[in-house]
Structure formats: C-alpha cells, structure tokens
Amino acid sequence: MEVKNTVTAEHVHHVDHHDDEHHHESFWTKYIFSQDHKMIAKQYLTLAIVMAFIGMFMSIIFRLQLGFPDTKFGFLESVLGKWGKGGKLDPGFYLALVTIHGTIMVFFVLTAGLSGTFSNLLIPFQVGARDMASGFLNMLSFWFFFLSSVVMLWSVFIETGPAAGGWTVYPPLSALPQAMPGSGFGMTLWLLSMAFFIVQSLMGGINYIVTVLNLRTKGMAMSRLPLTIWAFLITAILGLLTFPVLLAAVLLLVFDRSFGTSFYLSDIFIGGVPLPQTGGSPILYEHLFWFLGHPEVYIVLLPALGLTSEIISTMSRKPIFGYKAMVGSLCAIAFLSCIVWGHHMFVTGMNPFLGTVFTITTLMVAIPSAVKVFNYLATLWRANIQFSPAMCFAIGLVSLFISGGLTGIILGDSALDINVHDTYFVVAHFHVVMGAVATFGMLAGVYHWFPRMFGRMMNKTLGYVHFWFTIISVYGVFFPMHFVGLAGVPRRYYANSAYEGFDYFLSVNQLITVFAIIGGIAQFIFLFNFIYSAFKGKKATQNPWNSTTIEWTSPVGPGIHGNWAGPTPTVYRWPYDYSKPGAEKDFIPQTVPFSETKSSNLPGEE
Amino acid sequence: MTILILLAVVLGVMVLVRLMNIVQLSTQVSGYEETEDDQIRENNWAALGLMVFMIVGLGLTVLMIYVYGSHLLPVSASEHGVSLDKLLNVNWFIIGFVFFATQIVLFYFAHKYRHTKGKKAYFYPMNHKLEIIWTVIPTIVLSILIITGLREWHKILMADKKDAINVQVYGYQFAWITRYSGNDNVLGKSNYKLITDDNPLGLDTSDPAMKDDVYTTGNEMHIPLGKEINFQFNARDVIHSAYFPHFRAQMNLVPGMNTFFSFKPTITTEEMRKITKNEKFDYILLCNKICGVAHYTMAMKVVVDTPEDFKKWVRKQKKAKEIPTTPSMAEEGNINKDVTATL
Numbered sequence: 034m035e036v037k038n039t040v041t042a043e044h045v046h047h048v049d050h051h052d053d054e055h056h057h058e059s060f061w062t063k064y065i066f067s068q069d070h071k072m073i074a075k076q077y078l079t080l081a082i083v084m085a086f087i088g089m090f091m092s093i094i095f096r097l098q099l100g101f102p103d104t105k106f107g108f109l110e111s112v113l114g115k116w117g118k119g120g121k122l123d124p125g126f127y128l129a130l131v132t133i134h135g136t137i138m139v140f141f142v143l144t145a146g147l148s149g150t151f152s153n154l155l156i157p158f159q160v161g162a163r164d165m166a167s168g169f170l171n172m173l174s175f176w177f178f179f180l181s182s183v184v185m186l187w188s189v190f191i192e193t194g195p196a197a198g199g200w201t202v203y204p205p206l207s208a209l210p211q212a213m214p215g216s217g218f219g220m221t222l223w224l225l226s227m228a229f230f231i232v233q234s235l236m237g238g239i240n241y242i243v244t245v246l247n248l249r250t251k252g253m254a255m256s257r258l259p260l261t262i263w264a265f266l267i268t269a270i271l272g273l274l275t276f277p278v279l280l281a282a283v284l285l286l287v288f289d290r291s292f293g294t295s296f297y298l299s300d301i302f303i304g305g306v307p308l309p310q311t312g313g314s315p316i317l318y319e320h321l322f323w324f325l326g327h328p329e330v331y332i333v334l335l336p337a338l339g340l341t342s343e344i345i346s347t348m349s350r351k352p353i354f355g356y357k358a359m360v361g362s363l364c365a366i367a368f369l370s371c372i373v374w375g376h377h378m379f380v381t382g383m384n385p386f387l388g389t390v391f392t393i394t395t396l397m398v399a400i401p402s403a404v405k406v407f408n409y410l411a412t413l414w415r416a417n418i419q420f421s422p423a424m425c426f427a428i429g430l431v432s433l434f435i436s437g438g439l440t441g442i443i444l445g446d447s448a449l450d451i452n453v454h455d456t457y458f459v460v461a462h463f464h465v466v467m468g469a470v471a472t473f474g475m476l477a478g479v480y481h482w483f484p485r486m487f488g489r490m491m492n493k494t495l496g497y498v499h500f501w502f503t504i505i506s507v508y509g510v511f512f513p514m515h516f517v518g519l520a521g522v523p524r525r526y527y528a529n530s531a532y533e534g535f536d537y538f539l540s541v542n543q544l545i546t547v548f549a550i551i552g553g554i555a556q557f558i559f560l561f562n563f564i565y566s567a568f569k570g571k572k573a574t575q576n577p578w579n580s581t582t583i584e585w586t587s588p589v590g591p592g593i594h595g596n597w598a599g600p601t602p603t604v605y606r607w608p609y610d611y612s613k614p615g616a617e618k619d620f621i622p623q624t625v626p627f628s629e630t631k632s633s634n635l636p637g638e639e
Numbered sequence: 640m641t642i643l644i645l646l647a648v649v650l651g652v653m654v655l656v657r658l659m660n661i662v663q664l665s666t667q668v669s670g671y672e673e674t675e676d677d678q679i680r681e682n683n684w685a686a687l688g689l690m691v692f693m694i695v696g697l698g699l700t701v702l703m704i705y706v707y708g709s710h711l712l713p714v715s716a717s718e719h720g721v722s723l724d725k726l727l728n729v730n731w732f733i734i735g736f737v738f739f740a741t742q743i744v745l746f747y748f749a750h751k752y753r754h755t756k757g758k759k760a761y762f763y764p765m766n767h768k769l770e771i772i773w774t775v776i777p778t779i780v781l782s783i784l785i786i787t788g789l790r791e792w793h794k795i796l797m798a799d800k801k802d803a804i805n806v807q808v809y810g811y812q813f814a815w816i817t818r819y820s821g822n823d824n825v826l827g828k829s830n831y832k833l834i835t836d837d838n839p840l841g842l843d844t845s846d847p848a849m850k851d852d853v854y855t856t857g858n859e860m861h862i863p864l865g866k867e868i869n870f871q872f873n874a875r876d877v878i879h880s881a882y883f884p885h886f887r888a889q890m891n892l893v894p895g896m897n898t899f900f901s902f903k904p905t906i907t908t909e910e911m912r913k914i915t916k917n918e919k920f921d922y923i924l925l926c927n928k929i930c931g932v933a934h935y936t937m938a939m940k941v942v943v944d945t946p947e948d949f950k951k952w953v954r955k956q957k958k959a960k961e962i963p964t965t966p967s968m969a970e971e972g973n974i975n976k977d978v979t980a981t982l
Contacts, residue, residue, distance in 0.1 A: 125932040199929045205894055206877040206930060212812070213931045299895025302831045302841070303812075303876040315878055315893055349752070351760040358770050380880070381891045382898040385796050389789055396781050396788075403777040404770070406741060411769065413748040415761035419678075420685035420753065428689060428749050435741045439734045442781075446788035448795065449727055452712075452720075452887040455880060455927045492659070497685065508696060516707035521884030523927045531938035532923045537710045561652070565659055612760035619759065 066176075068168030071592045073175050074154035075486060078479070081146025082560070084182060088137035091130045093553050098122045100546025102528045102539075116194070124527040128197040129215050131525055133189060135200030136223070140230055141185070143333035143471040145178050145237075148272075151336055151478050152241045152265040154486065158584030159259050159608075161250025161601045166243040170236050177233035181226045188222035196223035199525060201326065204297040204318050208289045211304040220290070224283050231280045234272050241269035250583070252604035257623065259582050259608040260346075260353060263360050264339020267367045268332050274371065275328040282321035289313070319381055323374035330467050331370040335363060337474020338405060338434075341427045343608075344481050345409060347580050348424035349416035350619050352609035355408045362401035362408075369398045379447045380454050388447040395445035402438050406431065417612065417619070421578070422496030426477035429504045430470055436508075437466025440515065455525075458518025461511045469507045476503070476559070483566065484573030488590035491570060495562040499555055506552030513541050581622050582608050606638075679756060686753035693746035697739065712884055713915050716922065716943065717902040719795050720887030726791050730784060798901050803869035806862070807854075809840055810892045811875035812930060813937040816840060817860040819953055821851025826871060833965045834875070844965045852959035859940045860924065862904055863949035869901040882927035883941065885911075891928055904943045911943075 067073060094113075097106060109117030116126035153171065157164055165171045188195040197215025198207040202223065210217040245258070245266045258266075288294040295310030297318045302308070346353040353359060375383060375391035409431050418424065440462040443449045453459065476499075483491045517538050522529055529535040529542075576585040583604065587596045602624045610621040615633035627638045715721045752760075807818040807826050816839060820826045827842055827849020834841040842849050862868050872881055874892035881900075882889045890900040912920045926937035944952060 124935070128929065128932065128934070197932075203878055203928075209877070212877050300831045301876055301894050302834045307832045307834065311895070314895060316896070349760060350754075352762065352764040354763065355765050355770050357765070380889045381878075382893045382896055385792075388792060392789060392792070393785055396785050399781055400774060400777050404774055407769075407773040410741070410744055410748060411763070411766075413745070413752060415763065416748070416752040417758045417760035418682075418686070418749060418753050420682050420689075425685060425689075428745070431745055432742060435738065435745070439738055442734060442784065443727070443730055446730070446784065446792075448723060448788050448791035449730065451795075451889050452723065452884065454889055455882070493681070501688065504692070512700070513703060513707070516703060516711065520707075520711045521882075521925075523882060523925055525929045526935035528935055531925065531936055533919070534923070541707070561655060565656060569656075569660065569663070571663065609764065612762050614762055 066172055068164070068172045069594060070153045070157045070165045070168070070171060071486070073165075073171050074150050076175050077145060077149030077153060077178065078486075080179060080182060081142050081150065081475075082563070084137050084141040085146065086556070086560070087186070088134050088142060089553050089556065091134040091137075093549055094122065095127055095130045095134070096546040096549045098127055098527065100539075100543040102530070122527075125197060125214055126194055127527045128199070128213075128525065129189075129194045129219070132197050132200055132202075132215070133185070133195050136185065136196075136227075138468060139200060139329065139333065140227070141178075141182055143468070143475070144234065144272075144329070145230070147333060147336050147471055147475050147478075148241075148265065148268055149175070149178065149237060150475075151261070151340060151482070152237065152269065154482060155261050155584065156241055156244050156265055157248070157596060158485070158587060159262050159582050160245055160248060160253055161583050161597075161604065162244055162248035163595045163597075163601065165240045166248060167240055171240050174233045174236035174240065177229050177236065181229035181233060184222050184226035184229065188219045188226070191218055191222070193217040193219055195219040201322055202286070203322075204286060204289060204315050205301055205303075208286060208297060209301070209303060209308075210290075221287075224287055224290075227283050228280060231276045231283075234276050238269040238273045238276075241265055242273065245269075250601040250604060257604055257607045260342035260356070260359055260363075261336075261339040263363055264335045264342075267363050268335045268339075271328050271335070271367050271370065272332050275325040275332075278321055279325035282318055282325075285321075286318065316378070316381060316383060319378050319383075320374070323377045324371075326377065327374040328367075328370045330463070331366055333467055333471040335367065337430065337471045337478075338363070340474045340478040340481070341409075341430050343582070344423050344427045344477050345412055345431075346609055346611065347481075347578050348419045348421055348427070349412055350419070350579075350611045351412055351416045352611055353408070354411035354414075355404075356607065356609065358404055359408055362404045365401040366398060369394055369401070373398060373445075376445050376447070376450070379450045385447075392445060392447045396442065398445075399438065399442060402434075406435055406438075421480065422491070422493060422500055423477045423481035425497065425500040426473045426480065426503075429500065429507075430473040430477065432504075433465055433469045433473060433507065436512075437462060437464075437470060441466060452521070453518055455523055456518040457514050457522050457524055460524050461514035461518055464514075465507075465511045469511065473503075479563070481578065482584075483563075483570075484577050484589075485584055486591070487567045487570070488573050488592075489566050489568075489570030490573050490577065491566040492562050495558055499558045499562065502555030502558070503552060506548045506555060509548030510545050510552060513545055517541055517545075576622075579618070579620050581610055581620050583623050586622070586624060675756070679754065682754050686750045689746050690750040693742060697742065713911065714906075715885070715887050716904055716906040716911060717883075717886035717888060718905055719791075719798070719902055720885075721905075722794070723791060723887050726787060729787065733780060733784070798867065798903075800867060800869050800901055803867040803901055804863070805869050805871065807840075807871045807873060808860075808881050808892070808924070809854075809873050809875065810879035810881065810926065810930075810937070811839075812877065813926070813933040814858070815860070815881075815924060815926075815937070815939040816854050816856075817939075818852055818854040818959075819956070820848075821853065823848060823851055827852050827959060829873075831875065838962045838965065842959055842962055842965070844962055850960045853953060853956040854959065856957050858938075859942060861942045861944050861949055861952045863946045864904055864907050864943055866946065867901055867903045870899060872898045872900070877930050878928050879926045879930050879937070880928035882925045883922070884925070885922045885941075889927060907943045907945060 105120030107120045109120050116123045193214040196219045197213055206212050207216050207220055245262055285296040289297050295313035297315050298310035298313045342353050373391060373395040375387050376395040379388045444462055480491055480496055520538060522535050522538055573589055575589050583602050586602050604623045605626040606623055608623050612619045613633045621630055627634050715724050805820040805824050805826055809816040825848040828846040829841045830843055831841050872890050872892040874894045879892040886902050888900055888902050890898050912918060922941035924939040924941050
C-alpha cells in the first residue's frame with residue numbers, strides 16, 4: 034500500500050510539471066519512440082492493421098487458386114512476378130502464402146495486434162495508473178514487434194521465397210533446405226523474426242502483469258477489476274509461461290539447420306544422399322511447438338472474450354452475469370490450455386496412451402467455455418441492449434464462439450480426430466473459433482474504445498455496413514468449409530486434382546472464395562472509417578457509452594501524459610453497477626462512493 | 640493499366656472523403672442532432688437484422704446438411720470405421736442440439752431485449768444455482784462423450800493383431816511404396832543408408848526375413864477383404880501422413896520412427912462401386928501432412944480385393960530377393976529402433 038502511494042505521489046509531482054514537459058516533446062519522442070502507453074497502443078494497432086491487410090491479401094490470392102484452379106489471373110504475374118507466371122500461382126508459393134498468412138494472422142495480428150493494442154491502452158486506463166510500469170520496456174516491446182514484422186515481410190521478397198512448411202514449420206521439412214525452396218533462407222528469416230517476436234511478447238507481458246498487480250489506483254481491489262483487465266492479466270501470464278518454450282523450439286531448430294545437430298533429425302535420406310544426423314525426433318519439436326501453440330489459441334481468444342464481456346455488459350446496461358464465474362472460467366481455460374497440446378498430435382506417432390489423457394483435458398476445456406457462453410446469454414436476458422457497431426460485433430463473437438467451440442468437441446476426441454485430422458474441417462474450426470472470434474473481439478474493441486484513443490467517434494452507419502458484410506462473409510467462408518473437411522479433403526493442397534472424389538467440392542470452394550473476396554473488400558470500409566474518423570470524425574463526449582469504468586474519466590481527446598490531470602481517481606465499487614435499482618441513472622461509475630448512492634446500495638454496501 | 644486502377648482508387652477515396660465531409664457538415668449546419676427516436680429506430684433495425692440473420696442462417700444450415708450431406712464420405716469400408724461413424728453421429732446430434740438451442744436463444748434475446756423507450760434492464764448480477772446447473776450439465780454431457788470416445792479409441796488401439804497381415808507403407812517426396820511381408824509375415828529389416836535406385840526401401844539383404852517380401856512399383860496398392868491389416872509406416876525424408884479417408888484411418892510417417900495403424904477392410908472396391916453407384920469409384924491413400932511443393936500430388940490408389948485376387952496381384956509385384964546384395968548394417972545397431980508407437 035505504501036509503495037503504491039509513493040508511486041502516485043511521484044506521478045502527481047510529475048504531472049505538475051506536465052506543461053513544461055510538453056514543450057520538450059519532439060515529433061520523434063511523441064510519435065515514434067514514444068513511451069506513452071496510449072501512443073504505443075496506437076502504434077500496435079496501426080501496424081497490426083497493416084499486417085492484417087497483407088495477411089488477408091495473401092489469403093485471397095490462394096483462395097482464388099482453390100476456387101478457380103483452371104483460371105488464369107493476369108494480375109498475378111504483375112503482383113507476384115515469377116511466382117505467378119502466366120497468371121498461374123506457383124505451387125511452392127501457394128504453400129508460402131498459406132504459411133505466411135497463418136504466421137501473420139496468428140502472431141502479428143491476433144497476438145500482438147490484440148494484446149498489444151488493448152492491454153497497452155486499457156490496462157493503465159482501467160486500473161488507474163499513470164502509465165505502464167516501464168514505459169521504456171514498453172517502447173522496446175513495440176520496436177521489437179516492428180523489427181520482427183520487417184524481417185517477416187523481408188522474407189517474402191527473397192529469391193527462394195519465404196518459409197513454406199506451414200505456420201507450424203515442422204522439421205524435417207523446415208530443417209532441410211533440400212526438402213523445399215522455402216526451407217532455405219526464407220526459413221532462417223522466419224526463425225529470426227519469431228525470435229524477435231517472442232522477445233516483444235515477453236517484454237509486453239512482464240509489463241502488463243506488473244502494472245496490473247502493482248499500479249492499481251486507490252480502491253482498485255482485484256475484485257473490482259473490469260473483466261478486460263482480468264483477461265489481459267491471465268493472457269500475459271499464459272504468454273510468459275509458454276512463449277519461452279517456443280523460443281527453445283526455434284533455437285533447437287536453428288541448431289539443426291545450421292550447426293549439424295540432430296535434435297529433430299534422424300535416419301533421413303534426401304536429395305540422393307543419407308544424412309549423418311541420427312537419434313533426434315520430429316515429435317520433440319511438435320511437443321515443444323504445441324506447448325506454446327495451444328495456449329497461443331487462448332492468448333488470442335481470452336483478450337477478445339475480455340473485451341466482449343465489457344462491451345456486452347455496458348451496451349446491455351446490465352451487470353455481467355456471474356463476474357466471479359467469468360474470472361474463474363478465464364483462469365480455468367488458461368490452466369487447461371497448458372495441458373491439452375497433445376490433441377494436435379493424436380495421429381503423429383505420439384504414444385497413443387497419451388492421447389487418452391489429452392482427450393480428457395481437451396474436452397474439459399469445453400466446460401468453462403460453456404459457462405462463459407451461458408453467462409453471456411444470462412447477461413442479455415432482460416437487458417436493455419443498445420446496438421452500437423461494437424455491440425453487434427460482440428453478439429457476432431458469441432455466435433461464432435458457439436459455432437467454433439462446438440466443432441472442437443469432435444477434434445478434441447482422439448477417436449473422432451483420426452478421420453478429420455489435417456482436413457478442411459480443422460481449418461474451418463480454428464478459423465471460426467480462433468481467427469474470427471479474436472478478429473470480432475478486436476473490431477468490437479476498436480469501435481468501442483476508438484473515442485478513448487482518438488477523442489472522436491467512428492461513423493456508425495459505416496460500422497453497421499462493415500459488420501453485416503463481415504459476419505455474412507465469415508459464416509459464408511467457414512460454414513461450408515466444414516463439409517469440405519468432412520468429405521476428407523486435406524488442407525494445404527495446391528489443387529484437389531489427386532482424387533476425383535473431390536471434384537464435387539470445387540463448387541463449394543468457389544462459393545467460399547466469393548465470400549472471402551466480399552469479406553476482404555468489406556474490410557476497406559472499416560479502414561476508410563478508421564482513418565477518416567481518426568482525423569475528421571465527430572468529436573467524442575466524455576463518456577460516450579455511459580460506462581462505469583474509469584478510463585472515461587480521463588480528459589476526452591487523445592489523452593494527456595499521465596492520464597489524469599489531478600490525482601488518479603479513487604475507486605469505490607465494482608465496474609458493473611448498471612441499471613442498479615434505486616439509482617438515478619442506469620450506471621454508477623466506479624468513482625462514485627457508496628455514501629453518495631444511499632438509495633441504491635445493496636445490503637452490505639455501507 | 641495499373642496506373643489507371645491506382646488513379647481510380649485514389650479518386651474514389653477522395654470522393655468518399657468529400658461525401659463524408661458533406662454529410663457531416665450538413666448535419667452540423669442544420670443543427671441536426673441524432674434524437675432518441677432515431678437511435679431507437681436504428682436499434683430496432685440492428686436487432687431485426689440479427690433476428691433475420693439467425694433465421695436465414697439456421698435455414699441455410701439445414702439446407703447445407705441436406706445438400707452437402709449426401710456428398711460426404713460413403714459408408715465406412717473398415718470395421719472400426721463403422722462404429723466410429725456411429726460415435727460421430729451421436730456427437731453431431733448433441734452438438735447440433737446445443738448449436739441450434741444456443742444460437743436461437745442468443746439472437747432471440749438480442750432482439751427481444753433491445754433498447755426501447757423507457758426500458759430499464761433488470762439488475763441481475765449472479766445466481767449460484769444457475770451457475771452450478773450450467774457447469775454440471777456440460778460436465779455430465781462431456782463426460783459421456785469422453786467415455787464413449789475413449790472406449791472407441793482403445794478399441795482401435797487394442798485391435799486383435801494376432802492374424803493380421805503386416806504391410807509397410809513407405810512415403811517419400813512425393814510417392815508411396817507398399818511392401819508386403821510374404822509367407823513369413825515378417826517385414827525384413829531395412830536401413831536408410833542402403834537406399835539406392837535398385838533398393839528404394841533400403842532393405843538389408845542379409846536378413847532372411849526380407850527374401851519373401853514384395854513391394855509395389857506402380858501407383859497402386861491392394862489389400863485383401865476381411866483380413867486385419869497391420870500397417871507399419873516409415874518415411875524416407877520428411878514427415879508424411881497416410882490418410883485413408885474411406886477407412887477412417889490416418890497415421891503420420893515420421894523419419895527415424897516406426898508408426899502403426901491397423902484396420903480390417905470390409906467392402907471390396909467392386910462392392911463400393913455399386914454402393915456409391917459410381918463405376919469409377921476408387922479408394923485412395925492421400926498424403927495429409929505438408930511435405931513439399933508437390934504435396935498435393937502424393938496419392939495412391941487403394942484397391943480392396945477378395946483374398947484370392949489379392950494373392951494373384953501380390954505375386955506380380957517386385958520381389959525383394961532380386962535386390963543386389965547390400966553390406967550388412969546389423970552391427971551399426973540402428974535397425975529396428977525401439978522408438979515405436981502403435982495404434
């Protein structure tokens with residue numbers, strides 16, 4: 034407590050000199066090497082949006098190939114050069130696109146973009162801190178993310194093409210340059226980029242955890258934290274525990290590739306010669322990779338669920354149902370996510386008795402997930418819902434979370450997984466439950482907290498148009514894809530020409546491609562709205578959503594250094610006092626003491 | 640051409656910005672502020688939209704199940720596959736029920752409890768009883784699914800392999816070789832260092848067990864009807880995956896490891912052609928783990944024969960004893976590794 038007070042006092046002092054300091058801020062320290070969490074959040078968001086459009090563009094190119102394998106697209110040659118000669122996508126580059134699309138979307142957009150943007154923006158704001166615990170580390174974290182993005186994009190432009198062994202980069206394929214062109218220099222860059230990425234993730238994570246635990250304002254007990262903060266905290270802990278394991282996996286792969294070790298390699302005959310490596314096991318890599326890889330799913334999912342909890346509660350004008358159960362289920366999901374990784378490996382040659390264990394733990398994840406869904410439904414019951422674009426995306430998220438979560442029951446069952454493993458059923462499943470849910474969470478967050486970021490509102494009408502195109506195309510793309518997978522069509526195939534039994538599904542693939550293009554174009558509506566509103570949007574009011582949380586008590590606009598001009602606000606209550614019986618308005622901000630709300634206090638609230 | 644497109648895009652964006660400005664200015668000039676009625680109207684439209692989306696979406700779901708459902712995999716051609724399909728259907732039934740129920744509730748609530756004039760939300764922060772109910776019910780349902788799933792998994796695991804025929808499926812970029820163990824039902828030893836053009840599997844000629852082995856040279860493998868077949872999978876270069884969709888069977892091929900899967904074919908190719916009413920129907924073995932640029936071409940036709948036809952076909956395959964003598968690799972000690980996995 035004492036420590037906290039000291040920090041606050043120091044910051045108050047700091048803020049007193051705020052005006053003087055303002056003059057010293059140059060363009061470089063304000064916009065580029067900023068240590069302000071608000072600016073860093075915007076930097077993360079901007080870079081993530083750029084990466085998202087690149088990843089999306091890649092997906093549309095390979096969707097064209099899948100939907101229209103016999104058509105020549107003239108523009109491919111001008112865009113891709115030798116990889117699109119004669120308007121036909123090169124099979125090797127198809128795999129490269131799939132790989133880089135996956136890497137960009139999972140890591141750069143949904144991990145860094147989601148956690149980086151909203152943890153940075155909301156943690157100091159919602160816990161009532163002046164800034165992150167370490168502004169400098171925070172700045173470094175962004176610039177490592179930037180460096181990592183640059184290296185990843187650089188790999189797309191090299192002679193032999195980028196990594197192409199799938200985003201999971203299983204050795205030996207990824208370890209042996211003679212196995213495919215993408216395993217050459219492109220793979221080296223991929224590994225380098227991932228190493229930088231892990232560094233940024235750890236720097237960010239440490240900061241988030243420390244800030245939430247140590248810099249909460251007066252009265253902000255852990256039990257009064259908004260669910261967003263709980264989600265960010267648990268996500269950060271999860272990342273801190275699992276990302277280092279990926280770094281280990283990546284380093285061992287570097288050794289195997291460059292220094293002749295055999296951690297993952299054994300008994301390989303390739304390019305007409307037997308390799309000397311012996312005794313290693315690719316299964317080791319798979320274990321290490323999925324030890325991060327599965328929690329990673331929840332690293333992108335939990336922040337989205339946290340944002341949604343907050344938005345659904347605010348826009349329903351109703352407390353989130355079962356706050357403690359929501360926190361408990363977040364913790365349960367995070368804990369279980371660390372012991373389910375083997376469900377990616379049921380048919381890889383892992384000891385099948387382990388499959389038994391992983392089936393049990395995996396299906397157990399469905400319990401806290403179900404609790405979350407039911408709590409969302411209970412929150413909507415007898416609510417007073419205001420459909421802002423953010424709320425539309427939040428409702429869409431719940432719908433997608435149900436759809437995608439349920440198919441996970443099939444994949445988590447070792448016996449049922451045998452026949453759908455690595456088919457389009459898996460692709461459909463994780464795009465819905467991880468890709469779409471996290472994207473919807475991110476978009477909902479952007480619409481909701483845009484006024485907090487830029488002091489302006491996003492255009493509502495464009496927001497609705499964007500929402501409708503997006504949800505229709507998401508379902509249009511991924512719902513039919515489940516059937517393609519159930520018919521046994523394998524993923525990562527350049528063309529489904531190997532088996533004529535798959536011919537029927539060409540028309541389905543065309544449908545999917547058409548929806549993908551519509552969905553892609555719709556994102557430009559968002560982009561336009563985002564950029565336009567950031568500069569010329571309608572000016573925001575102090576608390577545009579009549580929200581209870583304290584980020585809306587900080588001066589409106591892009592925000593000031595230190596977040597609050599005076600002392601940081603004191604918090605007296607939990608963040609979900611919406612529509613409390615007896616209260617004047619349908620919300621009571623966290624900063625209002627119980628002594629001022631005698632008429633609405635419940636027994637036990639003094 | 641490219642410049643023209645770029646120009647069009649730039650102009651388009653400029654026009655949009657102008658339009659937005661005009662809209663915004665006109666509302667400001669006329670002093671027009673969004674009234675509560677406007678907001679409620681907008682809210683109604685959004686809520687109605689979600690309701691329509693749900694109804695149309697669920698309708699299309701039923702339609703897709705009906706239309707695509709008949710083009711999925713035909714009846715399973717293996718013994719374990721039939722009960723696996725039954726289990727899958729039980730799962731689909733439960734999943735389908737939960738899917739329809741929760742989606743309907745979600746969108747119905749969203750529509751019903753939309754904001755209207757003077758409405759106040761019901762302050763309802765928690766209810767322990769409800770929480771317990773919807774924790775316990777999923778737990779029970781999932782326990783049932785876990786138990787039935789694992790029972791099936793163990794049945795596949797513990798398949799009776801006493802009378803099984805040992806067959807090796809060998810994968811390399813980008814083709815398959817199948818080796819049959821011959822009369823002794825033992826696959827002769829091999830070593831990757833012995834691989835040559837004449838000896839694609841790297842068989843060790845000093846091992847007498849290999850003398851009666853035969854292997855395929857074409858892009859076709861045969862298996863006999865009604866016999867348990869114990870597949871041993873090996874890869875030469877990178878990980879591959881042997882996926883037999885019609886037999887509900889899949890196992891990865893991992894360099895440096897033996898992996899296994901066994902199943903019993905129950906329907907011949909001829910019979911399956913009648914069942915599917917498709918003269919040209921064939922079973923297939925696909926590579927289902929990304930293995931290089933031509934991954935998508937790595938497939939092999941699978942034919943289920945009657946045991947008699949199978950014997951005839953096997954006799955026509957390449958004989959391992961014709962392989963030129965190789966140096967013995969036994970002393971190197973890296974043959975028949977202990978690292979194995981069974982399924």
